[in-house]
Amino acid sequence: MDHSAHAGHxxxxxxxxxxxxxxxxxxxxxxxxxxxSSGRNLTWVAFVATVHCLTGCAIGEVLGMVIGTALGFDxxxxxxxxxxxxxxFGYLLTMLPLLRSGMPRATAIRLALAADTASIxxxxxxxxxxxxxxxxAMDAGLDTALFWGSLALALVVxxxxxxxxxxxxxxxxxxxxVVHAHHAR
Numbered sequence: 001m002d003h004s005a006h007a008g009h010x011x012x013x014x015x016x017x018x019x020x021x022x023x024x025x026x027x028x029x030x031x032x033x034x035x036x037s038s039g040r041n042l043t044w045v046a047f048v049a050t051v052h053c054l055t056g057c058a059i060g061e062v063l064g065m066v067i068g069t070a071l072g073f074d075x076x077x078x079x080x081x082x083x084x085x086x087x088x089f090g091y092l093l094t095m096l097p098l099l100r101s102g103m104p105r106a107t108a109i110r111l112a113l114a115a116d117t118a119s120i121x122x123x124x125x126x127x128x129x130x131x132x133x134x135x136x137a138m139d140a141g142l143d144t145a146l147f148w149g150s151l152a153l154a155l156v157v158x159x160x161x162x163x164x165x166x167x168x169x170x171x172x173x174x175x176x177x178v179v180h181a182h183h184a185r
Contacts (some may be wrong), residue, residue, distance in 0.1 A: 004076045046167035049176035053166070054159040056093035060085030061127060065151060066142060075138040079131075083124050090120045094179060115179045119166050123158035130154035 062087040068078025091112040098108040130153065131137050137150035169175025 042167060043169055045176070046163055046170050049166045049170065050119065050159055050163045052093060052180070053090055053116055053162065053176075054123060054155065055126070056090030056116075057086040057120055057123050057185075058155050058157070059093075060087065061124070061155065062091035062151065063089075065131075065147075069142050075132070078138070079128050079150050083128065086124050086127075087120055090116050098179070111179055114174070118175060119162045119167060122165055123155075123162045126161050127154040128156040130157055 061082045064082025065078060067073075068081050073081065091109075094112040094116050095108045098111060099105065103111075131150055134146075134150045134153075136146055140147035140150070165174055
């Protein structure tokens with residue numbers, strides 16, 4: 001994946017956040033929220049942030065749905081488990097690179113909460129609403145196309161819904177931009 005549109009923000013530890021850049025010899029670039037203010041670049045940064053967040057959500061959501069279904073939990077308990085794990089894994093994917101860079105745990109937690117809460121909450125709301133709305137999806141077995149197809153559809157739609165939210169937040173120096181602002185230090 002080419003991240004060159006997202007490169008060159010002048011933050012030396014940016015690679016610690018899991019991004020790999022090519023073509024960063026573009027000269028001085030703005031830092032912090034201003035670095036993401038141009039339309040195409042902002043849209044790309046929001047897309048990358050959404051995919052990053054969706055990855056954590058998907059890990060937790062799938063794990064929660066699989067555990068709940070396999071253990072015969074009722075639909076409400078399965079949903080609560082899936083949502084809790086989606087938040088946990090979403091935050092962990094943001095925190096791990098920060099912790100590896102030497103950031104104190106309390107600071108990494110605070111940044112992950114600030115960066116991802118709105119995006120994860122929206123994705124989980126939409127994802128689970130779709131799962132509950134598709135007839136039989138919550139009661140389908142793990143070996144059915146209905147279960148996996150519904151879950152895949154729900155996650156894709158949730159990610160598409162969160163993309164404009166992340167773009168809006170980043171443009172205002174919020175959401176994923178708070179992690180990037182840390183890298184600028």
